[in-house]
Amino acid sequence: MIAWLKGLRGPKRPGFRITKVRLAAQTFFFLLFLFFVIITDLRYLKGYPVSLFLELDPLVGFATAATTGTIYKGLILCLLLLVPTLFLGRFFCNWICPYGTLHQLIGWLFGRKDEVTRIDSNRFRKLQGLKYVFLVMMIVMAFFGSLQIGLLDPICLFHRSMSTAVLPALNEIFPDTFYVKQAYHVGAWAIGFLLLFFVVMNVYVPRFFCRVVCPLGAFLGVASRFSLWRIERDPNTCIDCDACLANCQGACDPHTQLRKSECFVCMECIEDCPVDALSFQFMPNRKHEIAAPPVTGRRVAMASVLGAAGYAMARSAGASDKNFSKKVIRPPGSLKEDEFLERCIKCDQCIRACPTNVLQPTLMEAGLEGIWTPILNMKIGYCELNCTMCGQVCPTGAIQRISIEEKTGMGRHAERGPVKLGTAFYDRGRCLPWAMETPCVVCEEVCPTSPKSIFSREVTITKRDGNPITLRQPYVDPSRCIGCGICEHECPVKDHAAIRVTAIGETRSTERSLLMDGGDPTSVLELVKKKR
Amino acid sequence: MATNRDEIDPDPKGMSRREFVQQALITGSVTLGSIGLAAKLWQRHHVVPGFEEKQGISLPSYRVDGSKVLPDLSVAHSLDRVTAIRAAVDNLGGMDRFIRKGDVVLIKPNIAFDRPPALAATTHPDALRVVAQMALEAGAKEVMVADNPINSPAGCFLKSGLEAVADELNLGLLYPESSAFESIQMEGEILRHWPFFHRPFQKADKVIGLAPCKDHNLCHASMTMKNWYGLLGGRRNQFHQHIHSIISDFALMIQPTLVILDGMDVLMSNGPTGGRLSDVKRVNTVVAGTDMVAIDSYGFTRLLERDVEKLEYLHKAHRRGLGTMDWKDLKLKEVEA
Numbered sequence: 001m002i003a004w005l006k007g008l009r010g011p012k013r014p015g016f017r018i019t020k021v022r023l024a025a026q027t028f029f030f031l032l033f034l035f036f037v038i039i040t041d042l043r044y045l046k047g048y049p050v051s052l053f054l055e056l057d058p059l060v061g062f063a064t065a066a067t068t069g070t071i072y073k074g075l076i077l078c079l080l081l082l083v084p085t086l087f088l089g090r091f092f093c094n095w096i097c098p099y100g101t102l103h104q105l106i107g108w109l110f111g112r113k114d115e116v117t118r119i120d121s122n123r124f125r126k127l128q129g130l131k132y133v134f135l136v137m138m139i140v141m142a143f144f145g146s147l148q149i150g151l152l153d154p155i156c157l158f159h160r161s162m163s164t165a166v167l168p169a170l171n172e173i174f175p176d177t178f179y180v181k182q183a184y185h186v187g188a189w190a191i192g193f194l195l196l197f198f199v200v201m202n203v204y205v206p207r208f209f210c211r212v213v214c215p216l217g218a219f220l221g222v223a224s225r226f227s228l229w230r231i232e233r234d235p236n237t238c239i240d241c242d243a244c245l246a247n248c249q250g251a252c253d254p255h256t257q258l259r260k261s262e263c264f265v266c267m268e269c270i271e272d273c274p275v276d277a278l279s280f281q282f283m284p285n286r287k288h289e290i291a292a293p294p295v296t297g298r299r300v301a302m303a304s305v306l307g308a309a310g311y312a313m314a315r316s317a318g319a320s321d322k323n324f325s326k327k328v329i330r331p332p333g334s335l336k337e338d339e340f341l342e343r344c345i346k347c348d349q350c351i352r353a354c355p356t357n358v359l360q361p362t363l364m365e366a367g368l369e370g371i372w373t374p375i376l377n378m379k380i381g382y383c384e385l386n387c388t389m390c391g392q393v394c395p396t397g398a399i400q401r402i403s404i405e406e407k408t409g410m411g412r413h414a415e416r417g418p419v420k421l422g423t424a425f426y427d428r429g430r431c432l433p434w435a436m437e438t439p440c441v442v443c444e445e446v447c448p449t450s451p452k453s454i455f456s457r458e459v460t461i462t463k464r465d466g467n468p469i470t471l472r473q474p475y476v477d478p479s480r481c482i483g484c485g486i487c488e489h490e491c492p493v494k495d496h497a498a499i500r501v502t503a504i505g506e507t508r509s510t511e512r513s514l515l516m517d518g519g520d521p522t523s524v525l526e527l528v529k530k531k532r
Numbered sequence: 533m534a535t536n537r538d539e540i541d542p543d544p545k546g547m548s549r550r551e552f553v554q555q556a557l558i559t560g561s562v563t564l565g566s567i568g569l570a571a572k573l574w575q576r577h578h579v580v581p582g583f584e585e586k587q588g589i590s591l592p593s594y595r596v597d598g599s600k601v602l603p604d605l606s607v608a609h610s611l612d613r614v615t616a617i618r619a620a621v622d623n624l625g626g627m628d629r630f631i632r633k634g635d636v637v638l639i640k641p642n643i644a645f646d647r648p649p650a651l652a653a654t655t656h657p658d659a660l661r662v663v664a665q666m667a668l669e670a671g672a673k674e675v676m677v678a679d680n681p682i683n684s685p686a687g688c689f690l691k692s693g694l695e696a697v698a699d700e701l702n703l704g705l706l707y708p709e710s711s712a713f714e715s716i717q718m719e720g721e722i723l724r725h726w727p728f729f730h731r732p733f734q735k736a737d738k739v740i741g742l743a744p745c746k747d748h749n750l751c752h753a754s755m756t757m758k759n760w761y762g763l764l765g766g767r768r769n770q771f772h773q774h775i776h777s778i779i780s781d782f783a784l785m786i787q788p789t790l791v792i793l794d795g796m797d798v799l800m801s802n803g804p805t806g807g808r809l810s811d812v813k814r815v816n817t818v819v820a821g822t823d824m825v826a827i828d829s830y831g832f833t834r835l836l837e838r839d840v841e842k843l844e845y846l847h848k849a850h851r852r853g854l855g856t857m858d859w860k861d862l863k864l865k866e867v868e869a
Contacts, residue, residue, distance in 0.1 A: 061570070070575040079570055086563050226559040283547045283555060335581045391578075400578040416583050507582040516770040517722060 018267045022094065026101045033098035037162045038178065040393060042355045049074070051349050053098065053155045054395040058082040058223070059216045060156070060345055063149045064396050066142040067342035072397035082223060089224035093210055093217055094249050094264035099154035100210050104249065107202040115246050121206055122248040124259055124294070128211050132295035133303040135218035140307030145338065146315065146369050150345035152215050157195070160372060163352035164361055165192030184380055185351065186360045191372065211251050211262070221261035221293050231258050231269060232281035232288060244269035244278055253290075254278060261293040311369075319367025324512065326502035327365045329376040329422045329483065332383060333391040333402040336509040337366075343398035346372040350390035350399055356381035358485065359390060373398075376421065378485035378501055379494075383421060385448040385484060422483030423505035423514055424453070424476050431474070431498035437463045439471040443487035443499050453480035454487060454499075478505060478515055586725045588717030593787040594739040595822060596630055603865040605821040605830070610869040613796045613818075614662045619869035620792065620820040621666060630790045631738055633671030638678060638736035639663055639703075640788075642743050642759045643692045645805050646683040652797040653806040655742050657693030659794045663742055664701050675701070678732040679762045680708035706732050713765045720781030721848065722774045727765035741791040741824070745815075745835045747803030751775045752843055753836055754804045755828040756791040757782050780848035783824055783855055793819040793827050795835040825855025826862055 036050040051074070054060055061078030065071050071078075081092055093100050112118055138149045150156035164185040167178045169192065175182070185191075201208035210217055231254050233244075244254045247268035252259040254269040270278045319325065320337045331350055334340050351359040351374055358381025361372040374390070376383060388407050391399040402419065405411045409418035424443075432438040433456075447454040456472035463469050476499070483501045491497035505514035547555065598604070606623035610616035621627055631637060641655030649656050664675045677698055681688040685707050689695045698705040706712065708729055716728035733739075743759035750772055751758065760782040761768065771778045795817040799806045806812065815835050819827050825846055833840050840846065840857065850857040 065570075065573050069573060071570055071573045072575050073578070076570055076574050079567060082566055083563055086559055086566070226562050228555065228559055281546070283552055285546060286551055333578075333581065339581075397575070397578060400581060402578060402580050406580045413580075419580065419582070509582065511767060513767065513770065516773045 017271060019271055022267060025095045026104070029096045030098045030101040033158070034162075037159065037167070037352070040163075040349065040352045041178075042353075042389060043180075045353070045389075050353075051347075051393050051395040052077070054159065054345070054347055054349070056081050056096075057153065057155045057216060058085070059149055059153055059219045060396065062219065063139065063142040063147055064343055064345075066139065067145050067147050068339070072343070072395075073401065074395060085220050085223045086226045088229050089227040089260060089263055089265050090217065090220040090250070091265040092220055093214075094266040097154055097210075097216075099158040100207070100264070102158070102199070103202050103207045103209055106199050107206045110203050111206055112203075118206075118247070119242050119245040122245045122251050124251050124253045124262060125205075125211075126294065128251065128262060129293070129295040129299065130212050131214055131218040132221070132293050133299055133306075134213065135215040135222075136295075136300050136303035137307035137310065138215055140304045141311040144308065144311040144315075145342050146311045147342055147345060148369065149215055150347060151371070152213055153345065154209070154214055154216055156345045156347040159352070160346060160348040160361070161191055161195040163348045164188040165195060167352075181357075183357050186377060186380075187363045188361065190363070191361065207249055207251075210249075210264070218293065224260055224263070225291050225293070227260065229280055229282050230260055230284060230289060231263055231265070231267075232279055232284035233258070234277045234279075235288070237275050237277035239275055239277070241274065243272050243274055246272050257287075258289045259294065260289050260291050314368040317367055320369065324503065325365045326504070327375060328362070328370070329485070329501060329503045330506070330508065331359060331374055331376065331390040331399045332388060332407050332419050332421060333394075333400040334508055335398060335400065336511075340373070340398050340508075341369050343396040344370075344373045345396055345398075347395065348372065348374065349393040349395065350374045353389040353393045354381070355387060355389060356384055358382050358489075376485060376501075378488035378497070382486040382489040383484040385482075418449070418482050418507075420482045420505055420507045421485075422501045422503045423478050423481050424483065424485070424487050424499050424501045426474065426476060427496075427498050427500065430493050430496065432492065433471045433473045434498075437461065437469060437471075439469075440492065441472050441474050442490050442492060444472070444474050446486045446490045448484060448486060449480050449482060451480065453477050453482065474499070481505070586715065586717070588715035588725050589728070589730060590717055591733060591786055594736070594789045595787050596738075596789060598822075599625065599629070602629065603821075603863040604823060605826055605859055605862045605864045606819070607830070607864065607866040608818050608820075608869050609816055609867070610818075611816055613656060613658050613794070615869045616796060616816065616818040617659055617662050617792065617794070617820075618666065619867050620818040621663075621790075623865040623867060624790075624820055627666040627670040630740075631667050631670035631672050634673045635667075635671070635737040636674045636676065636735045637667045637672045637738045637740060638676045638732045639667070639740045639742055640759060640763065641677060641679060641694065642746075642754070642762060643679045643688045643694050644682045644762060646681075646687040646691055647806065648691055649693050650797075650809065650812070651806045652744055652799040652812040653746065653804065654688070654692040655694075655744050656794060656796070657697045659742060659792070659796075660694060661697045661701065663740060663792065664697070664703055667738075667740070668701070672738075674704060674735075676704040676706055676732050676736065678706035678708070678729060680729050680765055681762065682768075708765065716764075716785065718781070718785055720784055721777040721852075723778055723781040723785065729763045729765060738789040739786065741788050743791070743793055744797075744799065745793055745795040745831050746799040746806070747801055747811075747836065749803060751779060751845060752838065753828070753832050755831045756793050756824045757828050757845065757849070759791075760786055776844035776848055779845035780852065780854065783849045784852070788822075788824070790820065790822060791824050791827055793831050793835075795819060795831060798835050800836065821862075823855045823859075823862065825849045825857055826859040829857040830859045 040050045055074035055077045058078040061075045165188045168183045171178045198209040249266040250262045250264040252262035359374045360377040428434040432440040444454040456474045460470045485501040487499045488497040602625040606620045608616045608619035645653045647653040712731035713727040714730040743756045746754040748754045798815045800813045802811045
């Protein structure tokens, strides 16, 4: 035990290499991540915990606790990562993180090969302090109630990229691999290009994202300050050859005072040391380390001001309040907009899980704060009545995990009625029976509520050629309409449907309701009496 | 190769015992702290957004004990507004009947629109002045004025003359700031939870409603009951879907100390905004009392000269026992001042 506590030394036992164990773990978690991404599909999803990586993410747990004062359901699992980090350091970055593994793989495939260049490229850079600036900005915004960590959190970023950009792109090249019908994602090129940018940067700066940008890495870097184990160099044995830098992933200066916050615990240095001067030690000499993250108090203060200003300026544009967009139709079970912004991490798991492809990442519709959060686009899909997939995979509860009964207002939820996403409105000038003497009412046919929210009245009109025609003209009953958008999706006036759903009437917010108490005073009165 | 090698401690041994204990304590407490905090904040159940159980405040009654001798309803006719208002309140037993020494009094005028006083779309500044003066004369410690107008508050308060009167008498003028609202809860016909302009009520001991008498495009008349509309916030534009139920719910929401209907200049048409002097008729009457339903019933019949059978909200309030439409049955005192 004592010998073990003393530390793991380098290649003592022939055959056993700790880096091989690490590679096996990395491969396992990378494949597990891809497995979860691919099976997040109604055909395959059989209760697998597909949002597990997001739930394990301590930054997601911490930041949502900052915005809401709660830790939603599975997010409690983030302790499984946070606690070991407090003892072992940032091991997550090089043992588990699938996005880190991607960058390591790319660097290995396309990076520089000669050792001298690699040693130089793996020295600590001051630029690595930048990720702490991002982290502080995002945490400050979180305490104000705006959750922006998902923009750069590697798990959110990787999930989002896979769901909206990579899988649809692969399916374009290899049709029918991931989807029954090609999935489309509005503005996904921007998400895809960001992924490609970070991937390509590995060629110039190895693990650029992990070292310089990653706010989760920065969060774990702060946590690793408390770690009891770390890489330790015996300065009496060290011959100052710098070979330990050849494969160093974190650029944490193992050849001198170790920068604890930057070390990924990849253990490459231990194996690269020709004289066994490096080991993974329990409570080593404090003078051999730099425990604090490479960011000054003044930078932290600047980042805090930037975060507060960024929050206030974005929020005061009014997109989440008075100037809300009619296009911001949120998935069923979504919290009201300000609470939604406290929880949505833009991981876009809902978009991946959505079987109709109706969920789309926003660009500016929901304001700057809402970028890449999910909204419904009825041109592409519609909200399936008996489906709550988005809420089932949402790790943070931005979309609450409501049941079908709660969504449709059935059974014991009948009294308060269904969850409404918005309300459908006719554009009579574009509607075939209203404007073009042509029978249609597909909208009424597909309307899934019972009784139907769309009804029609039979009229006989005299056509242009003088002959009479009897057809049905449709209407919306706003007290019944749930805003699912299937009417808009199926309307034959494809480019700009003759019936369109807008966000007004959504039940998640009283500020955006259309009818007071559902619009039928007699039924409301009966309900009130029943309650009494 | 330029490397940055600092002079470092050559001692390869681990931490001192002191450092060891310190480090173990710090790491241990951070670990236990994170686990404890996470366990405390853990939210195990979901909600259905928009359908959560709602909580809200409710208002106490601001009425004073009824009198067996003094009239409940008072009507005063005069060519002068100040004289008429004073006479109407004096008929009821004077302001001393309603205000005790040291009371904090809230006056709720109707300043819904950015209109000059002459158009009779808002409470007249002379009416506000005299009512505030009477409250102060009766010993009120402080008089507050508050309203949540339809038009922009600053413009309404300035151009209706409200602000000038508040400055002149040093009244507390409360703007409807976002933080001044709290959810109110009641068992109304329609109104059950709604954002309410609560800040003035945190201090007020007595509440006086001071309403102009106006035509209204949808609900036929805006008088003392409809005046309380200005205490609510949120999506008030939805009230029009059930306007009569809502106005009758106001009589449940608040039981004011005194209400005064200023019928000196009555807005007879194009209400509730008016806009032309020809919409205004000189009627030279002020009605005061404690029963809003009776006062509005009188106002609709005698001031607006319309058929009270058509004013549905009065019937609703009457049926629910929130007041009586039969003002003739009350102890009524009418004077020419």
